[in-house]
Amino acid sequence: MLIPIRCFTCGTLVADKWDEYLKLKEQDTPPEEIFKRLDLERFCCRRMLIAHVDLIDDVLKFSRQQ
Numbered sequence: 001m002l003i004p005i006r007c008f009t010c011g012t013l014v015a016d017k018w019d020e021y022l023k024l025k026e027q028d029t030p031p032e033e034i035f036k037r038l039d040l041e042r043f044c045c046r047r048m049l050i051a052h053v054d055l056i057d058d059v060l061k062f063s064r065q066q
């Protein structure tokens with residue numbers, strides 16, 4: 001679905017970094033470099049971006065009745 005606004009564990013804002021994360025990932029930037037640029041030190045925050053699957057566009061194709 002949508003990227004969660006904050007890290008579940010520590011509360012750091014992560015949603016504002018999602019677009020930049022995708023952009024850097026498409027440019028084949030190494031993961032360590034991506035997180036250094038996004039200023040995400042803790043692994044709890046890093047997993048929020050790594051583990052997220054953006055399904056909102058797929059889910060929106062279906063109506064609520066189905």
Ligand SMILES: [Zn+2]
Pocket residue numbers: 007008009010011012042043044045046
């Ligand atoms: Zn965190």
